[in-house]
Amino acid sequence: MMRRHVNRLRWxxxxxxxxxxxxxxxQLRTYILGERAEPWSEGGGLVEPVRNIGRTFSARLDTGNVxxxxxxxxxxxxxxxxxFFDGQTNIASLVIDSPGRVRAxxxxxxxxxxxNQQLEGIVNGDHDIAYERKPTTFVxxxxxxxxxxxxxxxxxxxxxxxxxxxxxxxxxTPQTPFENDFLRGFELWINPEITNSAEGRPDVxxxxxxxxxxxxxxIDIDPRYVRLIKLRSLTETPFEIDELEVIGSGYxxxxxxxxxxxxxxxxxxxxxxxxxxxxxxxxxxxxxxVRVRTGDDDTPLLFKQRGAALDPFDPNPPGFTEVDxxxxxxxDITERGEVVDDVDHWSAWKTVDNxxxxxxxxxxxxxxxxxxxxxxxxxxxxxxxxQFDYLQPPIADxxxxxxxxxxxxVERRATFRYAVQLRxxxxxxxxxxxxxxxxxxVENIRDVTVNDIPVPFEVAYARDDAxxxxxxxxDGDGDVLEFAFDLPVFRFGTTFSGRVVNSRxxxxxxxxxxxxxxxxxxxxxxxxxxxxxxxxxERIGKLVGTIALSDKVITPNGDGIxxxxxxxxxxxxxxxxxxxxxEVFDLAGRRVANLDLGERSLGPADFRWDGTGSDGRLLTPGxxxxxxxxxxxxxxxxxxxxxxxxx
Numbered sequence: 001m002m003r004r005h006v007n008r009l010r011w012x013x014x015x016x017x018x019x020x021x022x023x024x025x026x027q028l029r030t031y032i033l034g035e036r037a038e039p040w041s042e043g044g045g046l047v048e049p050v051r052n053i054g055r056t057f058s059a060r061l062d063t064g065n066v067x068x069x070x071x072x073x074x075x076x077x078x079x080x081x082x083x084f085f086d087g088q089t090n091i092a093s094l095v096i097d098s099p100g101r102v103r104a105x106x107x108x109x110x111x112x113x114x115x116n117q118q119l120e121g122i123v124n125g126d127h128d129i130a131y132e133r134k135p136t137t138f139v140x141x142x143x144x145x146x147x148x149x150x151x152x153x154x155x156x157x158x159x160x161x162x163x164x165x166x167x168x169x170x171x172x173t174p175q176t177p178f179e180n181d182f183l184r185g186f187e188l189w190i191n192p193e194i195t196n197s198a199e200g201r202p203d204v205x206x207x208x209x210x211x212x213x214x215x216x217x218x219i220d221i222d223p224r225y226v227r228l229i230k231l232r233s234l235t236e237t238p239f240e241i242d243e244l245e246v247i248g249s250g251y252x253x254x255x256x257x258x259x260x261x262x263x264x265x266x267x268x269x270x271x272x273x274x275x276x277x278x279x280x281x282x283x284x285x286x287x288x289x290v291r292v293r294t295g296d297d298d299t300p301l302l303f304k305q306r307g308a309a310l311d312p313f314d315p316n317p318p319g320f321t322e323v324d325x326x327x328x329x330x331x332d333i334t335e336r337g338e339v340v341d342d343v344d345h346w347s348a349w350k351t352v353d354n355x356x357x358x359x360x361x362x363x364x365x366x367x368x369x370x371x372x373x374x375x376x377x378x379x380x381x382x383x384x385x386x387q388f389d390y391l392q393p394p395i396a397d398x399x400x401x402x403x404x405x406x407x408x409x410v411e412r413r414a415t416f417r418y419a420v421q422l423r424x425x426x427x428x429x430x431x432x433x434x435x436x437x438x439x440x441x442v443e444n445i446r447d448v449t450v451n452d453i454p455v456p457f458e459v460a461y462a463r464d465d466a467x468x469x470x471x472x473x474x475d476g477d478g479d480v481l482e483f484a485f486d487l488p489v490f491r492f493g494t495t496f497s498g499r500v501v502n503s504r505x506x507x508x509x510x511x512x513x514x515x516x517x518x519x520x521x522x523x524x525x526x527x528x529x530x531x532x533x534x535x536x537x538e539r540i541g542k543l544v545g546t547i548a549l550s551d552k553v554i555t556p557n558g559d560g561i562x563x564x565x566x567x568x569x570x571x572x573x574x575x576x577x578x579x580x581x582x583e584v585f586d587l588a589g590r591r592v593a594n595l596d597l598g599e600r601s602l603g604p605a606d607f608r609w610d611g612t613g614s615d616g617r618l619l620t621p622g623x624x625x626x627x628x629x630x631x632x633x634x635x636x637x638x639x640x641x642x643x644x645x646x647x
Contacts, residue, residue, distance in 0.1 A: 026429055027392050028505050033259065033369070034385030035078035041065075045260030047298045049368060052339045059339035061301075068099060068155060070255040071373075079278070081382040082255035082373045085248025087160055087223075092123040092151065092246040099154030104131070106148055109139050122164075122244045123151070127171040134181065134238040144238050149231045151244065156192055156225040158377040160249035162206075164231070165216040167242040178240055182215040185234030192225045203230060210234050223249040223377050250377030251280070259369040261298050267363040269394040269429075270294075271508035273352050275386040281379030288381045289372040290354075294364040295346035303328035304337030357499065357511045363394035391508040395431050395500060396475075398423040400515035402529040403496045408489045413443065416533075418496065419518035420481040422474055430475025431500035433460070435468045435509070439494055440603040442467045443486040450474055450481050457483075464603075470503075480518050488603075494533045543578075543630045543637040545570035553644045556611035556618055564610040565643065570603065571630065577601050581629045582609065584619075584643070592619060600630075611645050619645050 031038075038044040043065040053067070054060030065071075075084040085091060095102045102119045110118075121129030133144040164183070167176040189203040196202075207219050229246060233239065264270075277288055293300070305323045320337050328336060347360030349370060358367070373381055401420045408414040420434065436442075441462050448457045448469070460468040467485075474481055499509040516529040550566035557563070567582065577599035584593035592613045597605075613619050621644075628639045 025393075025427070026505065028389060028508065029392075030387060030389050031262065031264075032385055032387040034383075034387075036385065037387075040078075040080045040257065040383075041073045043258075043260035044369075045262045047261035047263060047366075049258045049260055050299075050301060051258070052301060052341075054339070059336065061339075065258050065260070067256065067258070069094070069097065070155065070252050071257045072251075072255075076278075076382055079382045079384050080257055080371070081280070082252040082375065082380050084251050085158055087247065087249045089248055090125075090243075090245040091157060091159075091248035092244060093125065094153055094157065095123055095151045096120060101152050101154070102150070103152070104147065104149050106146065107133075109142055119149075122149075122241050125243065127167060127173050127242055128176065130167050130176075130178070130240040130242045132240040133233070134240060142238065143236075144233055145236045147233045149241070149244065151229040151246065153227050156227050156253040157246075158223055158248055158250035158252065159190075159226045159229075159246055160221060160223040161247035162188065162219045162221070162229065163217065163243075163245040163247070164241050165243065166240045169215050169242070171242070173242075179215055181238060181240045182212070183217070183231075183233060183235065183239045183241065184212050184237045185210045186212060186217075187232045187234060188219060189228075189230040189232070190221075190224075190226045191228040191230075193227055195228065203228070208234075225253050225377065251375055251380040253375060253377075255373040257371045259371075261295070261300070262367045262369075263298070264365050264367065264390055264392070266365055266392055267394050267397065268365070268390040268392045269363050269508050269510045270358050270367065271389040271391070272355050272357055273386065273388045274355055276384040277354075278382045278384065280382060281376070283379075285379040286373070286375030286381050288383065289374075290352050290386070291349040291370040291372070292352050292358045292360070293347050293349045293368050293370075294358065294360050294362060295342075295366040295368070296364055297342075297345055298366060299325070300342055300346045300368075301325075302340050302342045304339070305331060306335050306337040357509065358388075359511075361513070362511065363397065389508050391429070391502075391505050393427040393429060395429050395502050395508075395510040396422045397425045397428060399500060399510060399512050400517045400529075401498060401512035401531060402514065402517045403531050403533060404520040404524055406528060406530060406532065407534045413486050413488045415484060415486050416496070417482065417484050417520055419520070420498075420500070420512060421517035422476070422479045422481075424475070424477045428475060429502045429505070430473050431510070432471050432473045432503050433468060433501040433506070434471060434481070434498060435466055435501070436496050436498040437466050438464075438487060438496065440464060440488060445469065445483060445485045448481075448483040450479055451476075452480075452482075464601075482518055489533060496531045496533070498531075542572050543632055544628065544639055545572050547628065547639055547641070549641070549643070552642065553646055554609075554611050555646050557647050564608045566606065566608050567628075568604070568606040569628065571600055571605055572602070576633065578630055578632045580605065581631075582607065583627045583629065584609075584613075585625045585627065587623060587625070592624070621646050 033044045034040065048063040049065065051062050052059055053062045070083050072081050072083045075081060094100050102123055104115060104119060107115055118129060118131040122131045133142050133147055135142045166178050166181045167173045168179045186209055187205060188207040190206055191201065191203045193201045206221055303323050303325055304320045307320050350359035352358055371383065375381065399420060399422055404417045441464055445459055448455055455472050458470040460470050498512045501509045514531045516526045547569040551562055554565050555562045580597040580600045582595040582597060583591055585591050594614050595609060597607055611618050623642060623644050626641050626643050630637050
């Protein structure tokens with residue numbers, strides 16, 4: 001471990017006093033979503049979520065936590081998951097509410113109002129109203145053949161059975177004795193998506209009965225996801241349908257839950273977000289995605305009033321002004337402009353890992369979560385709770401960081417300079433620890449300064465993936481921490497991201513934002529300030545760097561001299577581990593040795609081969625071809641060479 005030669009005890013006492021003074025008024029709180037604190041069903045806060053689900057010229061707000069009613073709160077009490085259907089419940093009524101709909105596109109000789117009433121009546125359980133294709137005194141012509149009834153759920157739902165019938169059959173309705181007016185011929189089609197045969201999404205025929213004798217038609221299907229259900233008549237005989245029942249099965253394929261706007265009471269440093277989830281069914285076929293956005297106020301939308309415009313369809317004419325929501329909805333529709341996200345005071349939605357830090361600008365006062373589920377009928381995820389710690393006052397109001405230079409050679413040790421600038425607008429805690437992410441162990445951390453003045457420090461650890469520095473408290477507005485370190489680069493786009501910690505509250509780090517933190521002199525352009533390091537273009541896309549063999553001839557005779565070959569190489573570009581294999585072939589192309597080197601990560605790698613073949617015996621003297629193979633997710637890469645065996 002690298003250490004600065006200072007006695008930390010000399011400044012530790014001063015540091016403790018400073019931390020106590022800074023942290024005396026600090027509060028570390030924990031926020032929990034879930035039944036033990038803020039119930040899922042209540043949204044987790046007091047400020048309703050709000051989203052614009054309309055279009056440019058027809059803004060429409062949604063303030064629900066479950067916009068499409070696709071989240072389940074009771075299948076496992078206290079947990080949330082995609083909505084579950086028990087295989088016995090009629091779910092046809094889901095098409096009434098957005099994003100679903102029910103329609104009969106080629107129904108003629110019927111008013112739109114009456115048609116809509118009848119179509120709603122066949123899915124809402126009202127046995128007094130039916131969809132009718134029967135002539136009357138006032139409408140003597142009511143064609144029945146080829147009529148379509150289409151249920152569109154607007155998303156995929158699990159289905160295992162369908163049933164339809166006229167009145168006075170399943171439910172006794174003596175006042176409407178039309179049990180013989182059943183559909184005498186039909187086709188039933190389904191589709192898990194919007195129909196588009198040209199793009200490979202044709203409807204699937206489930207049942208065809210040109211001569212149907214059943215007043216109550218029941219059709220069982222293997223449980224599957226369905227979005228569209230299409231019933232087509234194949235008869236000229238007048239008919240009616242009392243109810244078209246759709247029996248739901250299993251978990252919905254997708255579900256989304258939005259939290260309320262969570263008010264932290266003021267700008268706060270937010271710690272790692274954690275949650276507890278349970279896998280139902282096979283893990284590989286389901287997932288959970290948690291996204292977060294942060295804001296300065298409780299109004300994530302901007303409402304715009306149109307000014308005078310020559311083009312009435314221009315959403316933002318010259319002179320448009322921002323107004324509050326109440327004013328906007330009181331305007332004539334011709335005066336309403338766009339309703340858009342407030343990108344100045346709210347961040348974009350960003351995915352957060354379980355145990356990871358929130359992206360976007362922090363600290364902020366408001367936090368909102370979006371939890372998305374994906375799975376199959378029998379495979380899903382359930383969430384018990386989600387929680388995070390937060391700290392007030394924050395560690396800093398702004399923390400910008402950059403690394404220099406921003407381009408480095410591959411496979412060779414390079415020297416980098418790193419800077420962090422702290423800004424404060426009011427009370428903050430400051431930081432006394434810094435952690436920086438790396439891809440390989442760092443070397444020779446040195447020249448640690450604050451505002452160009454050397455300060456004592458210690459290296460708490462230097463692992464393969466990160467290093468941490470212990471520092472004096474840094475809390476002044478405009479304070480700049482700077483230091484140098486050595487590191488070889490093995491990947492294009494190596495990013496030295498980082499976070500700081502106040503050791504009094506080490507559970508809540510604050511993430512560094514890439515930006516202009518310091519002037520590093522010639523070649524440092526402010527608009528290029530970043531934590532990203534590139535490599536020469538000719539090395540981009542290569543998985544293996546220089547390969548070095550200790551000798552091209554091995555003599556495995558046990559005398560201790562050249563008994564094996566030592567192979568050293570660098571693995572480049574990898575973002576995850578990749579299997580590596582070393583193979584040896586004779587000149588006839590037969591593989592005689594096969595070494596599985598296991599899964600290797602980015603950076604230096606090496607192994608030894610002692611001349612033993614796949615059969616465990618030493619190879620006979622001669623010339624051989626070796627192959628080094630790396631199998632990454634994106635592509636494989638192989639390298640060949642010559643090696644001789646002699647005695």
